[in-house]
Structure formats: C-alpha cells, structure tokens
Amino acid sequence: MVGAGNLATHLSRALHDAGHEILQVFSRTEENARALAGRLGGGVEYTSSLAGLRDDADIYIVSLKDTALVECAPEICRGREDKLFVHTAGSIPMQVFEGHCSRFGVFYPMQTFSKGREVDFSVIPCFVEACNPDDEQLIHALASSVSRSVYHYTSEQRKYLHLAAVFACNFTNHMYAVCADMLAQHDIPFSTMIPLIDETAAKIHSVEPRKAQTGPAVRFDRNVMDKQLALLKDSPDLQQIYEMLSKSIHKTSTK
Amino acid sequence: MVGAGNLATHLSRALHDAGHEILQVFSRTEENARALAGRLGGGVEYTSSLAGLRDDADIYIVSLKDTALVECAPEICRGREDKLFVHTAGSIPMQVFEGHCSRFGVFYPMQTFSKGREVDFSVIPCFVEACNPDDEQLIHALASSVSRSVYHYTSEQRKYLHLAAVFACNFTNHMYAVCADMLAQHDIPFSTMIPLIDETAAKIHSVEPRKAQTGPAVRFDRNVMDKQLALLKDSPDLQQIYEMLSKSIHKTSTK
Numbered sequence: 001m002v003g004a005g006n007l008a009t010h011l012s013r014a015l016h017d018a019g020h021e022i023l024q025v026f027s028r029t030e031e032n033a034r035a036l037a038g039r040l041g042g043g044v045e046y047t048s049s050l051a052g053l054r055d056d057a058d059i060y061i062v063s064l065k066d067t068a069l070v071e072c073a074p075e076i077c078r079g080r081e082d083k084l085f086v087h088t089a090g091s092i093p094m095q096v097f098e099g100h101c102s103r104f105g106v107f108y109p110m111q112t113f114s115k116g117r118e119v120d121f122s123v124i125p126c127f128v129e130a131c132n133p134d135d136e137q138l139i140h141a142l143a144s145s146v147s148r149s150v151y152h153y154t155s156e157q158r159k160y161l162h163l164a165a166v167f168a169c170n171f172t173n174h175m176y177a178v179c180a181d182m183l184a185q186h187d188i189p190f191s192t193m194i195p196l197i198d199e200t201a202a203k204i205h206s207v208e209p210r211k212a213q214t215g216p217a218v219r220f221d222r223n224v225m226d227k228q229l230a231l232l233k234d235s236p237d238l239q240q241i242y243e244m245l246s247k248s249i250h251k252t253s254t255k
Numbered sequence: 256m257v258g259a260g261n262l263a264t265h266l267s268r269a270l271h272d273a274g275h276e277i278l279q280v281f282s283r284t285e286e287n288a289r290a291l292a293g294r295l296g297g298g299v300e301y302t303s304s305l306a307g308l309r310d311d312a313d314i315y316i317v318s319l320k321d322t323a324l325v326e327c328a329p330e331i332c333r334g335r336e337d338k339l340f341v342h343t344a345g346s347i348p349m350q351v352f353e354g355h356c357s358r359f360g361v362f363y364p365m366q367t368f369s370k371g372r373e374v375d376f377s378v379i380p381c382f383v384e385a386c387n388p389d390d391e392q393l394i395h396a397l398a399s400s401v402s403r404s405v406y407h408y409t410s411e412q413r414k415y416l417h418l419a420a421v422f423a424c425n426f427t428n429h430m431y432a433v434c435a436d437m438l439a440q441h442d443i444p445f446s447t448m449i450p451l452i453d454e455t456a457a458k459i460h461s462v463e464p465r466k467a468q469t470g471p472a473v474r475f476d477r478n479v480m481d482k483q484l485a486l487l488k489d490s491p492d493l494q495q496i497y498e499m500l501s502k503s504i505h506k507t508s509t510k
Contacts (some may be wrong), residue, residue: 023329170470201456215425
C-alpha cells in the first residue's frame with residue numbers, strides 16, 4: 001500500500017479484513033506509515049522511502065495525492081515492470097503509469113473518508129479499469145472482495161464522475177457548513193436541521209433531483225430572495241453564492 | 256386550513272390523523288381545495304372564496320405563498336377578530352397579522368414537501384411562536400400532537416433558520432441535480448452516487464460540517480481544480496459556481 005492517508009487507511013483495513021495480505025505500507029511521513037501498518041496487525045512492514053519499497057508484492061496500490069502520484073509513478077514502477085500497479089484517484093487517468101510499467105489500472109472507491117469515522121466499505125461504489133482484460137478481471141475480483149458495487153468505466157468517464165462527486169459531496173457539505181455557521185450565530189442548534197438534511201438526501205433515492213427541487217428559487221420569488229439576500233449583507237461571498245445558485249436552480253427548473 | 260399546497264396537505268393530514276377536526280379547506284383553486292378536503296374524509300367542507308370562510312373554527316392555519324399571505328391576511332381575519340390565526344411560513348414574521356386580529360402566531364414545520372412523497376410528520380422540527388403565552392401554549396400543544404420536535408424561536412431567528420434551510424436543503428438538492436445531469440451526459444447512472452450522498456449527510460450527524468469537509472478545495476489544489484474547471488468549459492454558470500464554492504470552502508477551512 002503506497003500511501004497512508006484516509007482512503008489508503010480505510011481501503012487497507014477493508015482488504016485486510018477480506019483476507020488479503022498487505023506486505024508493506026509506504027508513507028513519506030514515517031509516523032503515518034507506522035500507524036497504518038500497526039493497525040493492520042503484526043508483521044506488516046512500513047517504510048518512508050520509495051527506495052525501500054519491496055519488490056515481491058502482486059499488486060501495488062498507489063493512494064497518494066494527485067500531484068505526488070504523477071511525480072512518484074516512475075520511481076514506484078522502476079525495476080518492477082512485471083507487477084500490477086493501480087491508483088485510487090478519481091480524476092487521474094490510468095495512463096499516468098504508461099511507459100513506466102506494462103500492467104496498470106485504477107481502483108477508485110468513491111466515498112468521503114474522514115479519520116476517526118468508520119465506514120462500511122461493502123456499500124462503497126468502486127470504479128475499476130485496467131490496461132488489459134486479465135488485469136481488469138483481477139482488479140475487479142479484488143474490488144469485489146471488499147465492495148458489493150463494482151463498476152467499469154473509462155478514465156474519461158471517471159473524470160466526470162469525480163467532478164460530479166465534488167458537487168454531490170464536497171459542495172453539499174459546504175452548504176451544511178454555511179448552514180451550521182448561520183444557525184450558531186443566531187443561537188439555534190444545528191441539530192434542528194438534521195431531519196431536513198436527511199429528508200433532502202433520502203428524497204432523491206426515489207425522486208429525480210430536478211423534480212425534488214423546492215424553495216424560493218424554483219419560482220424565482222424575488223420578494224423572498226431579496227429579503228434573504230439582505231440578511232446576508234455582512235457576507236458578500238454568501239450573497240454571491242445565494243444569487244448564483246438561485247439563478248442556476250431557476251434555469252434548471254425551466255429547462 | 257387556508258391553503259392546499261404541499262405543506263398544507265401534509266400538515267392537514269397529520270392533524271387529521273392526530274384527531275383534530277378540520278372543518279374546511281380553502282384554496283383559490285377549487286380543484287385543490289376539493290382534493291385536499293376529499294383526502295381528509297367525508298364532511299370536510301371546501302371553498303375557493305375567502306368570503307366563504309367559516310367563522311366557527313378555533314384556529315385558522317394560513318398556509319399560503321408569502322405574497323398571498325401578506326395580501327390576504329386582512330381579509331382572512333376580518334370579522335373573526337377573537338379567533339387564533341397562525342401561518343406556516345418560515346420567512347414571514349408573525350406580525351403579518353398585527354392590526355388585523357388580536358391573537359396570532361406561527362407554526363412552521365421545517366421540511367421539504369413534495370406531492371406524492373410520504374413524510375413522517377413526527378420527526379419534522381416545528382417552530383412555534385405566538386403574540387401571548389396562552390396562545391403560544393396552545394400552538395405548542397397542537398404542534399406536539401403531530402411532531403416530537405417543537406421549538407420556540409422568535410420571528411427574527413426564524414428568518415435565519417429559513418435562510419439556513421435554503422442552503423441545507425434547496426441548494427444541496429441543486430448540487431444533486433447538477434451531479435445527476437453531469438452523470439447522465441456521460442452514461443453513468445445516478446444510483447452510483449447515492450452511497451456518497453448518504454454518507455455525506457450521515458457524517459454530519461456526528462461530525463461538525465466544517466470538520467467533515469473533504470475534496471480539492473480544502474487544500475485549494477489548483478491543479479485538480481483547473482482540470483475540473485476545464486471539464487465545465489461548456490457551462491460558464493457551473494464554472495462560476497465551482498470557482499466560488501471552492502473559494503468559500505477554502506476560506507472556511509482556514510478560518
């Protein structure tokens with residue numbers, strides 16, 4: 001396991017629990033490498049140097065930040081050209097390995113991982129891809145051993161998948177954060193908002209998001225919107241976000 | 256029940272199921288008034304004329320669009336000055352009734368209601384307020400008969416509550432809609448995104464949204480962000496939304 005971040009940690013543990021043997025953990029930060037190796041039980045080696053990577057793994061799972069992945073791919077592959085290399089990044093094409101080895105692919109588990117929060121890996125959609133059918137089957141089998149939802153999409157599709165996930169997860173969480181700040185400023189506990197947040201997410205299990213849309217922006221109710229914009233007078237950034245998202249909602253609802 | 260929209264419909268049914276007697280339903284659109292009255296069982300009257308409102312209700316629940324509420328409040332109260340009037344609007348102060356009657360308040364169930372989607376009213380937070388303690392107690396009792404979560408906040412606080420709900424629900428749903436459109440354009444089913452959406456919402460039950468934030472904008476990873484902006488080249492609106500929300504996330508995470 002080349003990497004010891006949130007995704008690497010959750011994936012390592014899921015693989016370990018499924019009976020796969022993790023030989024070694026790499027992280028530039030030795031403490032993180034040691035910590036993850038320790039959590040996987042006795043006998044798992046760790047290193048903070050790419051030169052210290054073992055040569056005898058069947059698969060090298062590279063779970064580094066995008067820039068580090070691009071930068072380190074050549075060194076990770078060097079001298080191990082017959083091994084299988086996969087990365088876990090949503091937005092990086094599998095071709096990042098091309099020219100450095102002959103067998104490569106992608107194993108992208110799409111989820112928002114935070115340290116200290118347990119996740120049920122079996123429900124996480126995993127997106128796999130490989131440069132040849134045999135390795136694609138191998139990565140598929142590996143992914144299927146930890147998740148019930150394994151999909152095959154191209155690097156091109158995965159780029160949009162990752163972008164869509166930024167909207168559905170990262171931007172959505174920011175909406176929650178704005179909401180929490182606003183409530184705190186007016187002495188209202190954030191817990192009052194949880195049922196609404198839950199129902200908003202639950203609704204789109206069965207209703208198309210476009211049809212589930214409610215609120216003043218759908219009918220572009222300038223009266224309500226102007227009053228709400230006035231409440232945001234001390235936050236020009238939020239005013240701009242409010243205005244733009246409202247316009248976008250209205251445009252979508254009239255398409 | 257003065258109104259027959261989504262909120263009025265769900266609230267009427269919850270009140271009916273809790274054993275309260277709904278005497279009459281008003282809607283400007285007779286068909287809607289008749290439909291809701293019909294769903295409440297035999298004997299519930301309906302009218303499409305404010306002049307046809309009965310005089311013998313204990314409480315008049317006014318669930319109209321904001322503009323209609325402001326416009327119609329005087330006529331609804333006229334000749335019934337000793338009755339209790341409440342509205343169900345998040346962003347309208349209870350003073351909308353002031354001068355037209357002596358007993359008034361608010362009963363705001365905060366949820367996103369869609370026709371055809373059942374909701375469990377008992378988990379919906381209801382925000383109540385009244386112009387005197389006796390009527391506040393009465394509205395509290397009414398709300399408690401249909402919901403386990405009843406809160407008392409002022410009209411001023413409720414304005415921010417409603418604004419916060421626009422972020423947490425309406426804007427969040429729009430993020431889902433953008434995501435769904437993007438996936439459809441690249442032949443990926445929206446169902447692949449459901450586990451991520453669910454986990455994003457579930458996470459903030461136990462983690463502060465600010466701390467739950469993940470994604471390229473947290474570390475303002477210009478490399479990933481520029482690539483994703485390039486994918487949005489045909490949607491200047493979405494590019495602008497992406498840029499602004501990313502900036503706002505980064506600002507929040509460094510505060």
